[in-house]
Amino acid sequence: MNMLKCVVVDDEFPAVKLLGDYIVKTPGLELSFKSTSAMEALEYIGQHQVDLLFLDIQMPELTGMELVKIIKHAPIHVIITTAYTEYAIEGYEHDVADYLLKPVTFERFLVSINKVRLRISASRVSLAPDRNPSPAYIFIKTEYRVQKVLLASIQYIEGLGDYITIHTPTGKILSLERMKNMEGMLPSSFLRIHKSYIVNIDQIDFIEKGRIIVNKEYLPVGESFKDKVRLHLGLKN
Incomplete structure (x- = not known):
């Protein structure tokens, strides 16, 4: 580091x-x-x-x-x-x-x-486009420590009242953080699709009937987020 x-x-x-x-x-x-x-x-x-x-x-x-x-x-x-x-x-x-x-x-x-x-x-990426950059990561405050989380490992983030749950292949990370703060610290490869969900676009399996499927989980797209999601993903109306 x-x-x-x-x-x-x-x-x-x-x-x-x-x-x-x-x-x-x-x-x-x-x-x-x-x-x-x-x-x-x-x-x-x-x-x-x-x-x-x-x-x-x-x-x-x-x-x-x-x-x-x-x-x-x-x-x-x-x-x-x-x-x-x-x-x-x-x-x-x-x-x-x-x-x-x-x-x-x-x-x-x-x-x-x-x-x-x-x-x-x-x-670093812009200065050295021919090199593979180190995996990007963020630090998240959990109950007992500050946890380093690789961005690529995040499947989606779920808001649960005053808490968020970060879903990864190896388990869930619970943090006393606000969805708005999380949205602000993440790059454009992450997309908020609902007041309670942010998804890693790279982890999307498919989209079906107004829902986004990530790792077999069916996540709803909020009504107020639909236009933003279509535009970000390049989808036709």
């Missing part, structure tokens, strides 16, 4: 500590540097390899957006962390990987990490 070297910058120490704790307990991440000063972080970034930067917006001396503009040519993925939603549009204009609204939960933190990993995987 390639470790992502992470830097956390926030002028509030509790926020720095929280994200630092999240990083430490997440497989594949390494907390390289943390600071309440954007100027200190800028100096560190100039002298060390940094893969992922967690960055607050409103800070003295140098704001988060000013720092983003300074390092825009560096190969660093940026996740904005702030209590103010109005900065979201500006952040995405600078191609930030994600936008975390405080207070940041560990579940939402993992969604951001998975987005970054998918970005990295996609960039």
Whole structure:
């Protein structure tokens, strides 16, 4: 597993500590540097390899957006962390990987990490199309641990109230996660067909009478999802 070297910058120490704790307990991440000063972080970034930067917006001396503009040519993925939603549009204009609204939960933190990993995987494929990329994966928080799940192994995902169940050939993985968050962290090879189901398109066996069959399971297509499913799968009306 390639470790992502992470830097956390926030002028509030509790926020720095929280994200630092999240990083430490997440497989594949390494907390390289943390600071309440954007100027200190800028100096560190100039002298060390940094893969992922967690960055607050409103800070003295140098704001988060000013720092983003300074390092825009560096190969660093940026996740904005702030209590103010109005900065979201500006952040995405600078191609930030994600936008975390405080207070940041560990579940939402993992969604951001998975987005970054998918970005990295996609960039490796585009840079080396003649090579077989490493299997893409996501991290899912289960009851007792953070589980690494290969995307190719996922047959479909089922929403069960406040929980989801990830169905794989080797069994089921239960997680306290929202379907909307799952939909956001998955690549285009996954398709939401119902408020309670997301399917791996590569795992579809056939489609019959408004249902999608995956591993002998008949999954309904929701009425409000039918047009989207037809378009995504290239089906005629």
